[in-house]
Amino acid sequence: MTQEIHIVGGGMAGSEAAWQAAEAGAQVVIHEMRPKVGTFAHRTGNLAEMVCSNSFRSDDDEQNAVGLLHWEMRQANGLIMSTAARHRLPAGGALAVDRDPFSETVTNTLKAHPNIKISYKEITDLPEDGHWIIATGPLTSEGLGAAIARETGRDALAFFDAIAPIVYFDSLNMDVAWLQSRYDKGDTEEERTAYINCPMTKPQYEAFIDALLDADKTEFHEGETAGYFDGCLPIEVMAERGRETLRHGPMKPIGLTNKHHPDEKPYAVVQLRRDNALGTLYNIVGFQTKMKYGAQTSVFKMIPGLEDAQFARLGGIHRNTFINSPTLLDAQMRLRSKPNIRFAGQITGVEGYVESAAIGLLAGRMAAAEICGQTLPPIPVTTAMGALVSHITGGADAKTFQPMNVNFGLFPPLDGVKGGRRGRKERYKGYTDRAKADWSSWLAQSSLDAA
Structure with missing residues (x-):
């Protein structure tokens, strides 16, 4: 050739x-x-x-x-x-x-x-x-x-795409959160504990939804009318579709048992997945967002276990064309x-x-x-x-x-x-x-x- x-x-x-x-x-x-x-x-x-x-x-x-x-x-x-x-x-x-x-x-x-x-x-x-x-x-x-x-x-054609935030592991409160893959899935102990889980009670979930809906968000320029791809919806958009939407989506509690309180069933769970081999960084699964940076830090710190979280990267939104x-x-x-x-x-x-x-x-x-x-x-x-x-x-x-x-x-x-x-x-x-x-x-x- x-x-x-x-x-x-x-x-x-x-x-x-x-x-x-x-x-x-x-x-x-x-x-x-x-x-x-x-x-x-x-x-x-x-x-x-x-x-x-x-x-x-x-x-x-x-x-x-x-x-x-x-x-x-x-x-x-x-x-x-x-x-x-x-x-x-x-x-x-x-x-x-x-x-x-x-x-x-x-x-x-x-x-x-x-x-x-x-x-x-x-x-x-x-x-x-x-x-x-x-x-x-x-x-x-x-x-x-x-x-x-x-x-x-x-x-x-175009739509808007969002990215999720990444946090430092050593800033998480593991006295509240625990390690477990959903349904304990995996062939090894490392795989069965691949996710960090942060539990929420119903009052905590309701307060979190209120904060999401009220938070300052990125506004699009005039004429930017493209929609979102359903596989990468910002969490605020999901929350706007119904207060229970997140609890049946990225925050579903099924297949998980809180090792700190095994007899208490969480109302909702936020999961974090390891983002690097060292295990020093975790991304918040499904938490793409268009919230402004200041709002993100305050809203995400409402999540039990993330009260003192430090962020390696905050979420954001950008135009995506095809x-x-x-x-x-x-x-x-x-x-x-x-x-x-x-x-x-x-x-x-x-x-x-x-x-x-x-x-x-x-x-x-x-x-x-x-x-x-x-x-x-x-x-x-x-x-x-x-x-x-x-x-x-x-x-x-x-x-x-x-x-x-x-x-x-x-x-x-x-x-x-x-x-x-x-x-x-x-x-x-x-x-x-x-x-x-x-x-x-x-x-x-x-x-x-x-x-």
């Missing part, structure tokens, strides 16, 4: 796309504007920096669609999944990682690859020729965002009006680290195949990869298109099975067994001749 593949953006999608293309023999240039041009959420110039949660969610590849996606990426020599395994933290059945060493390892691995170069320069226009992958994610720069809008002839992929992209994820450009990652309308990296994996492989003069066989829609890419490139209704996590609702029904004729556990196992067989077959058919 003599032509280069240019990848704009070094997040999860861009990093995985670069790795896959380079491993296939292509010459790759990653264009990353950081650290010269920063964003609201990023702290470093590292590639694949985790700006929100440090979790890749469930790692169950038999009963969970995102766990199946993990499995498919591992089978395809995925860089993100292999690096996550090296920096895994105890998190019950979830795949959580030590975020800084994770991104440092991804960065060093890509820098060391003989087929990859990195250019730290902002790209503000859509190139007219060459092979390009736009993987700029939810924080696409203003200049490039405007260029995309001009080319597509419409405004990019394109209307069902109308703009073809089955190869190429922009119909400029087929030399592919899109990958969250900007395509997938949601989550794993989904972003998965679409990057496919884009990298597709671009490498194109340079070889080949076309990869269609990705089976029975796989997690295929279901996801099919959704964004035509399966979704363009009029109501919104960001989507991978889920079994995107998969075609099992042969001879409709709705609830099988139990959910059996049905999900059927989906994953079928997907694994079909994905393995697709990989075997998709090797590239890089000579």
Whole structure:
């Protein structure tokens, strides 16, 4: 291969796309504007920096669609999944990682690859020729965002995304809080005690809800009317939907027993998950917020066990953009009006680290195949990869298109099975067994001749 593949953006999608293309023999240039041009959420110039949660969610590849996606990426020599395994933290059945060493390892691995170069320069226009992958994610720069809008002839769709605060472990009151994973899930004691739990009585919960509703919040500028992605709602928005919403969401008390008072059932529980290998940092699970900083510290210190909490990072909110992929992209994820450009990652309308990296994996492989003069066989829609890419490139209704996590609702029904004729556990196992067989077959058919 003599032509280069240019990848704009070094997040999860861009990093995985670069790795896959380079491993296939292509010459790759990653264009990353950081650290010269920063964003609201990023702290470093590292590639694949985790700006929100440090979790890749469930790692169950038999009963969970995102766990199946993990499995498919591992089978395809995925860089993100292999690096996550090296920096895994105890998190019950979830795949959580030590975020800084994770991104440092991804960065060093890509820098060391003989087929990859990195250019730290902002790209503000859509190139007219060459092979390009736009993987700029939810924080696409203003200049490039405007260029995309001009080319597509419409405004990019958008929603607001929020991040949760991180606290120092040594500032928590463990005489009140306790260590336990929900339902004691995990194969080791470390996994079964992967979360810190802060209990609330009903009066404490009611007072907390009142404080959330009354707190000063970030106001949007005039004309910013985008909605929120349901998987990352600020806690104040959830509280506004009903006083019990949080108690049945991130603050649900089920599957937990307070070791300090085992006979007392908490009315609600706030969970914190380890954020680094040292165990010095914990993030408050599900507590994305748009409260102003001063309000955050006072409201969060109402949580039992967090009375003297010190925050390594407070929460925040930012604009998150994505394109209307069902109308703009073809089955190869190429922009119909400029087929030399592919899109990958969250900007395509997938949601989550794993989904972003998965679409990057496919884009990298597709671009490498194109340079070889080949076309990869269609990705089976029975796989997690295929279901996801099919959704964004035509399966979704363009009029109501919104960001989507991978889920079994995107998969075609099992042969001879409709709705609830099988139990959910059996049905999900059927989906994953079928997907694994079909994905393995697709990989075997998709090797590239890089000579």
